[in-house]
Amino acid sequence: MILPIxxxxxxxxxxxxxxxxxxxxxxxxxxxxxxxxxxxxxxxGLAAPQIGKAIRLFLVDxxxxxxxxxxxxxxxxxxxxxxxxxxxxxxxEETGNEWVFNEGCLSIPDVRExxxxxxxxxxxYYDEDFKKHTETLSGLAARxxxxxxxxxxxxxxxxxxxxxxxxxxxxxxxxxSKGKINPxxxxxxxxxxxx
Numbered sequence: 001m002i003l004p005i006x007x008x009x010x011x012x013x014x015x016x017x018x019x020x021x022x023x024x025x026x027x028x029x030x031x032x033x034x035x036x037x038x039x040x041x042x043x044x045g046l047a048a049p050q051i052g053k054a055i056r057l058f059l060v061d062x063x064x065x066x067x068x069x070x071x072x073x074x075x076x077x078x079x080x081x082x083x084x085x086x087x088x089x090x091x092x093e094e095t096g097n098e099w100v101f102n103e104g105c106l107s108i109p110d111v112r113e114x115x116x117x118x119x120x121x122x123x124x125y126y127d128e129d130f131k132k133h134t135e136t137l138s139g140l141a142a143r144x145x146x147x148x149x150x151x152x153x154x155x156x157x158x159x160x161x162x163x164x165x166x167x168x169x170x171x172x173x174x175x176x177s178k179g180k181i182n183p184x185x186x187x188x189x190x191x192x193x194x195x
Contacts, residue, residue, distance in 0.1 A: 001033045001036065002033070002036050002037050002040045002185075002186060003033055003034070003037045003051045003186070004051070004186040004187055004188035005037065005041060005046075005050050005051065005106045005107060005185060005186065005187050005188065006049070006050050006051060006052050006107055006187070006188050006190075007107055007108075007109075007176055007177060007179065007181075007187050007188065007189045007190065008107050008108045008156070008158075008173055008176045008177050009173075009176065009177025009178075009189070009190050010052075010107075010177075010188070010189075010190035011190070012049050012052050012053075012054055013049050013050070013107060013151070013154070013156060014154045015049065015054035015154050016054070016152075016153060016154050017047075017048065017049060017054050017055050017056040017057070017151075017152035017153070017154075018054060018055055018056065019055075019056050019088045020055050020056065020057065020087065020088065021130075022130045024055070027128075028128070030048075030053075030057075031057075031059065031085055031128055033051075034046050034048070034051060034057075034059050035059055035061075037051060037185075037186075038059060038061065038106075039061070040185055040186075041106050041183075041184075041185035042064070042185075043061075043106045044060065044061055044062050044063075044064055044065065044144050045058060045059060045060040045061070045144050045145075045147060045148040046058065046059050046106065046148070047059075047148045047151030047152055048151075048152070049151050049152065049154075050106060050107050050151060052188065055152075056087065056088045056089060056152045057085070057086070057087050057152070058085075058086050058089070058148035058149070058151060058152060059083075059084070059085050059086070059148075060082065060083070060084055060086070060141075060144045060145060060148055061082070061083040062079040062080075062082040062083075062140060062141055062144055063079065063080050063081070063082070063083065065079045065140050066079040066080035071140075075139055075140070078141065079140060079141060082141050084127065085127055085128040086123070086125040086126075086127075086145070086148070086149075087125060087126040087127070087128070087130070088125060088126050089123055089124070089125035089145075089149055089152065090123065090124050090125070091121055091122070091123050091146075091149055092121075092122040092123065092124055092134070093121065093122045094117075094118035094120070094121045094146070095118060095119070095120045095121075095122075096118050096119030096120040096138070097118075097119050098116040098117060098118055098119070099116065099117070099119055100114045100115065100116050101114070101115060101117070101140075101143055102114050102115075103115045103143075103147060103157045104157075105147070105156065105157055105158075106185070107156070108156065108157075108158065108173070108176060109176065109181055109183040109187075110172070110176075110181065110183075111158070111169060111172055111173070111176070113157070113158070113161055113165060113169075115157050115160050115161070116160070117142075117143055117146050117147075117160075118142075118146075119138055119139070119142065120136060120137065120138040120142055121136070121137055121142045121145065121146060122134065122135070122136045122137075123135055123136075123137070123145060123149070158173070177189070177190065
């Protein structure tokens with residue numbers, strides 16, 4: 001089932017996600033619905049806070065990046081098959097030079113900005129079968145994981161921008177939070193008056 005994606009301005013996007021266990025209600029269905037939602041919106045990642053759940057769960061699917069002709073064949077092949085579920089993830093270490101990449105976010109449609117992130121990360125997480133993994137990732141795969149990991153920490157990519165960039169985006173972000181946009185996927189807009 002395709003779920004509505006929570007728009008910028010909803011407090012759930014600022015909450016620190018809580019760990020879950022394998023008995024989390026309907027976890028398998030939730031992961032399936034999140035994948036369907038991510039694919040429908042043409043995303044390369046989706047975190048649980050983006051569908052209104054403040055839990056430490058996110059998915060990535062970097063296969064759309066595999067079409068980039070500028071990448072080495074080895075990286076393209078890796079990205080084509082990098083589709084994973086991350087539960088209770090913890091970044092152990094971020095290393096390497098910071099590099100810039102133009103990022104966007106399904107919760108912040110039509111906003112793309114250059115963001116600096118470390119080149120490599122080591123992350124510990126559980127997969128959908130609750131098997132524990134420790135992995136080191138670099139390049140675009142690391143970038144997507146860092147972006148989604150930020151979501152479960154209550155951080156948005158816009159937080160990483162300079163104060164000047166933030167001021168320039170203020171009106172656009174206000175429009176998004178008020179629902180004055182027309183994305184091509186289902187979204188949910190926060191209305192504090194209904195609370």
